[in-house]
Amino acid sequence: MSSDPWGRVDDAGTVYVRTADGEKVAGSWxxxxxxxxxxxxxxxxxxxxxxISLLERRVKTTDLSAKDAAAAIGHLREQVDAHHAVGDLEALRVRLDALTQSIEERREERKAHKAKQSEEARQAKEELVSEAEELAASEQWRAAGERLRALVDIWKGLPRLDRKADDELWHRFSHARSAFSKRRKAHFAQLDAQREEARQHKEKLVAEAQALSESRDWGPTAARYRDLMQEWKSAGRAQREHEEDLWSRFRGAQDVFFQARSAAFSERDSEQRENLTRKEELAAEAEKLLPITDLKAARAAFRSVNERWDAIGHVPRDARAKIEGRVHTVERAIQEAEEAEWRRSNPEARARAAGLTGQLQDAVDKLREQAGKARAAGNTAKADKLEKELAGRQALLEQALKGLEEFGG
Structure with a gap:
């Protein structure tokens, strides 16, 4: 018979293994x-x-599932319990029990981790739903639409919850997206209608602008073009594919008119500059008449200047006041000379002036005599009063005498 600390073989060839419960038949040899x-x-x-060592390593270093690990432990435990080996089988059972405990702890950890992930996923999805519901009311169509699409991708990357909770959150999320899509669709439908209305309005503006392009009624037509431009700005934008063409036609019609007006104004300005040169020569000719010494000759010469002046035509607006002022100065001088001549040659006016002068002279003489008598009589107050009145009448007399001189005597 042969034996070792964990087993023996009897004479019949039966192999035994020693256990805590006594010897167990391991097999026959x-x-x-x-x-x-x-x-x-x-x-x-x-x-x-x-x-067992390999299984321990796999449990510790790999993501072996608890189910697969438990199955492997069960298979090994069956072999150990069958006693078909000689060795410390109880030690193997202890190691298998430790593995079972480790797997159970790992299962609980994974369960807790999964619960935590599920809670985090629920919170994340609730946040996505809240944001989507806020975006549903936004009018930032492009930015909100892009963000909603991004939220869908984020949602797809999150773990699923239990069916009821996941379906409820998805229903709210989907409803928010649908609400936004409906509002955006309605907005752009309205915008399309407005742009079509703007296109039709601008077509009319283009037609009128083109009809006015050949007009030569510069002022009213330019004013109407300004009105058309204001209408264009207030009409809003047409569809993108029409807006550029409409503007090109509208602007082109204006260019035809304003280029023609610019050419006409350029020709007019050139003519007016020539007119200014000619009128400057006439103004210089008129100014040579000053001062007026021969009224009759000056009047005739000025009449000639005036006739040629009227025949010349317009000058540039910014030079008009100055050049006309020079001629008006000569004209006023002639008018003043004519008035002076008329006063000198008017008998009635001269007679009135002479009569007034005579009356004032008599009054001065009388007041001087009265003042002298009062002074001689010692009546100083009366003399002072009469002399004061005398001074006033003397001043009036001097003015009357100057006026009489204008009549030549």
Whole structure:
């Protein structure tokens, strides 16, 4: 009979393994010596040790699922419990029990981790739903639309919740997206209608602008073009594919008119500059009449200047006041000379002036005599009063005498 600390072989070739519960039959060996029998069953034990060690490493270092790990432990435990190996089977059971405890702890950790992930996913989806519901009321159509599409991608990347919770949140999320899409669709439908209305209005403006392009009624037509431009600005934008063409036609019609007006004004300005040169020559000719010494000759010469002046035509607006002022100065001088001549040659006016002068002279003489008598009589107050009145009448007399001189005597 052969034996070792964990097993023995009896004479009949039966192999036993020692356990805490006593010896258990490990198997039968008829192929050789008892030593070979023990060695064979010890190798089977070593194989179990290797398998358990590998399983321990897999549990520790890989993401082996709890289900697969439990199945592997169960398979090894069956082999250990079958006692078909010689060795410390209880030690193997202890290691398998430890593995089972480790797997159970790992299962609980994963369950807690999964619950945490689920809660985080729920919170994340609720935040996505809240943001989507806020975006549903936005009028930032492009930015909000892009953000909603991004939220869908984020949603797809989150774990699913339980069916009821996930379906409820998705329903709210989907409803918000649909509400935004309906509002955006309605907005752009209205915008399309407005742009079509703007296009039709601008077509009319283009037609009128083109009809006015050949007008030569510069002022009223230019004013109407300004009105058309204001209408254009207030009409709003047409569809993108029409707006540029409409503007090109509208602007082109204006260009035809304003280029023609510019050419006409350029020709007019050139003519008016020539007119200014000619009127400057006439103004210089008129100014040579000053001062007026021969009224009759000056009047005739000025009449000639005036007739040629009227025949010349307009000058530039900014030079008009100055050049006309020079001629008006000569005209006023002639008018003043004519008035002076008329006063000198008017008998009635001269007679009135002479009569007034005579009356004032008599009054002065009388007041002087009265003042002298009062002074001589010692009536100083009366004399002062009369002399004061005399001074006033003397001043009036001097003015009357100057007026009489204008009549030539």
């Amino acid at each position: 008829q192929a050789g010596s008892p030593e070979e029998a023990l060695a064979y069953f010890e190798r089977k034990y070593d194989g179990l040790v290797v398998e």
